[in-house]
Amino acid sequence: MSATEQCVTTIQKEKQLATLSPNGHTENGHNDTEDDTAFTVGTTNDNCRRTSMRDRRSSVYDDNALREKDTDSIHNDRLKSMTSFYKDILISVGEDPSREGLLKTPKRAAEAMLFFTKGYEQCIGDVVNDAIFEEDCEDMVIVKDIDIFSLCEHHLVPFFGKVAVGYLPKKKVIGLSKIARIVEVYSRRLQVQERLTRQIAEAIQEAVEPRGVAVIVECVHMCMVMRGAQKVNSRTTTSSMIGVFRDEHKTREEFLSLAKI
Amino acid sequence: MSYDPSRSTKSLTSSLQDNNGDTDQNTNENRKHSVLDEKALREDDTLFIRDQRVLKISRNYQSILESIGEDPLRQGLLKTPNRAAEALVFFTKGYEQSIRDVVSDAIFDEDCENMVVVKEIDMYSLCEHHMVPFFGKVSVGYLPNKRVLGLSKIARIVEVFSRRLQVQERLTRQIAEAIAEAIKPRGVAVIVECLHMCMIMRGAQKVNSRTTTSAMLGVFREDPKSREEFLSLARITPF
Numbered sequence: 291m292s293a294t295e296q297c298v299t300t301i302q303k304e305k306q307l308a309t310l311s312p313n314g315h316t317e318n319g320h321n322d323t324e325d326d327t328a329f330t331v332g333t334t335n336d337n338c339r340r341t342s343m344r345d346r347r348s349s350v351y352d353d354n355a356l357r358e359k360d361t362d363s364i365h366n367d368r369l370k371s372m373t374s375f376y377k378d379i380l381i382s383v384g385e386d387p388s389r390e391g392l393l394k395t396p397k398r399a400a401e402a403m404l405f406f407t408k409g410y411e412q413c414i415g416d417v418v419n420d421a422i423f424e425e426d427c428e429d430m431v432i433v434k435d436i437d438i439f440s441l442c443e444h445h446l447v448p449f450f451g452k453v454a455v456g457y458l459p460k461k462k463v464i465g466l467s468k469i470a471r472i473v474e475v476y477s478r479r480l481q482v483q484e485r486l487t488r489q490i491a492e493a494i495q496e497a498v499e500p501r502g503v504a505v506i507v508e509c510v511h512m513c514m515v516m517r518g519a520q521k522v523n524s525r526t527t528t529s530s531m532i533g534v535f536r537d538e539h540k541t542r543e544e545f546l547s548l549a550k551i
Numbered sequence: 552m553s554y555d556p557s558r559s560t561k562s563l564t565s566s567l568q569d570n571n572g573d574t575d576q577n578t579n580e581n582r583k584h585s586v587l588d589e590k591a592l593r594e595d596d597t598l599f600i601r602d603q604r605v606l607k608i609s610r611n612y613q614s615i616l617e618s619i620g621e622d623p624l625r626q627g628l629l630k631t632p633n634r635a636a637e638a639l640v641f642f643t644k645g646y647e648q649s650i651r652d653v654v655s656d657a658i659f660d661e662d663c664e665n666m667v668v669v670k671e672i673d674m675y676s677l678c679e680h681h682m683v684p685f686f687g688k689v690s691v692g693y694l695p696n697k698r699v700l701g702l703s704k705i706a707r708i709v710e711v712f713s714r715r716l717q718v719q720e721r722l723t724r725q726i727a728e729a730i731a732e733a734i735k736p737r738g739v740a741v742i743v744e745c746l747h748m749c750m751i752m753r754g755a756q757k758v759n760s761r762t763t764t765s766a767m768l769g770v771f772r773e774d775p776k777s778r779e780e781f782l783s784l785a786r787i788t789p790f
Contacts, residue, residue: 356619356620356621357619357620360620368618368619368620371614371618372615372618372619375611375612375614375615375618376611376615376682378607378611379608379611379612379639379682380716382604382607382608382611383604383608383639383640383643383646383716384592384593384596384604384643384646385592385643385646385716391679391680391716391718392679392716394680395679395680395681395682395716398680398681398682399681399682399683402681402682402683402749402753403615403619404619405753406752406753407619407620407621410619410620410621437758439748439751439752443627443628443631444627444630444631444634445631445634445635445638446612446631446635446638447635447638447684448683448684448748448752450748450751450752480616480619480621480627480628480631482627512675512684512686513638515675515686516642516675516684516686517638517641517642522673
């Protein structure tokens with residue numbers, strides 16, 4: 291199968307899954323790629339996993355955060371119901387929830403879980419908050435060693451590590467802490483590292499419209515360290531290269547050597 | 552000066568509360584409770600009971616996913632309740648074994664009177680206050696009194712006590728007491744150094760902080776030179 295044919299198959303398979311928003315939720319009618327071959331392949335050496343930006347129509351800015359509209363009372367309702375679920379879990383595990391150390395654990399665990407998923411409460415538009423500035427800068431901007439903490443959506447167990455983000459501005463720059471905030475909003479959710487990486491890159495791409503964005507995420511997955519394969523020293527690295535970082539290997543190389551995770 | 556474990560056991564009240572050493576107000580003299588023979592909470596589980604537990608926990612996780620605001624029917628989350636339940640049962644598998652079974656007569660008469668140190672044992676546990684992992688390293692040392700313990704049994708003792716809902720202080724003490732009771736040495740020393748996700752990922756959010764606890768029994772408590780020797784041999788390198 292030629293590279294092009296392989297890419298077509300991949301696009302077709304992606305379309306067979308329901309149309310997904312960046313959160314992985316089913317949306318209605320946002321994806322209007324009628325023609326299976328209407329996509330942009332990157333460099334000829336790109337493999338099929340790097341599908342085109344054009345297939346994802348929904349805007350990262352307009353993406354609704356799942357708990358964005360929560361009022362205080364809705365939040366408290368969530369807390370209350372989760373507290374009773376955690377209490378049941380303690381009993382099912384074999385423990386005694388009325389012993390001193392566990393008395394308030396259901397509530398604390400529920401609050402912790404809501405905190406670990408607080409990324410659902412904010413949308414990117416609010417986070418970036420117009421901190422985008424006209425600047426005559428055309429050299430690479432890199433923010434690295436951003437600590438991230440996320441929850442594996444498959445096992446509900448933490449994974450954590452570092453993120454390095456770089457972009458080549460085209461007359462517009464973004465406030466530096468907004469990059470860290472974008473990372474925070476996407477990481478404080480039930481996540482898959484691959485999707486997290488892509489979402490961060492796409493958010494910056496959409497906010498600043500640079501010549502290219504590069505994101506590298508390197509994490510330790512507790513679901514792999516504490517259980518399952520139990521490989522204590524293993525780390526998972528994912529990356530997302532958009533625009534000139536995908537097309538030009540020297541630019542990519544410069545980013546990789548500066549970002550040096 | 553010889554260490555006598557019967558002087559450091561607490562009075563037996565067979566309620567579940569005490570099984571985890573929770574009533575810390577009891578002094579050492581009142582403790583007659585044997586760590587080796589303490590009944591593990593899930594020791595009598597059959598396969599069927601275990602499956603029932605996993606089923607109940609996964610139903611709760613399904614509801615938790617809904618309460619978070621997520622859609623448990625989306626592809627990535629379809630089997631998550633079951634996986635998360637299996638994971639939690641695995642993280643608490645320390646409740647399924649008693650120490651007596653773990654130690655399993657791997658106690659040998661040996662003419663050894665010099666310090667034995669097993670250090671930097673990786674350890675993963677769950678904070679009982681937030682049900683969030685904490686993990687790190689354990690170093691164990693003891694001065695034998697004609698009897699030694701199989702080395703991997705020390706690691707297994709750490710494993711059984713850590714795979715539970717724990718508090719780092721209690722975990723440290725339990726490891727020390729188990730070894731003391733098993734081989735009745737002249738002294739036992741345990742150091743545990745951990746990262747607590749409940750403190751790093753939430754709350755105070757102090758990324759680099761580590762918590763160290765220790766338990767010194769017998770000659771390690773009384774003789775500062777022995778303690779010093781242990782601390783220099785058992786140093787836990789940054790991780």
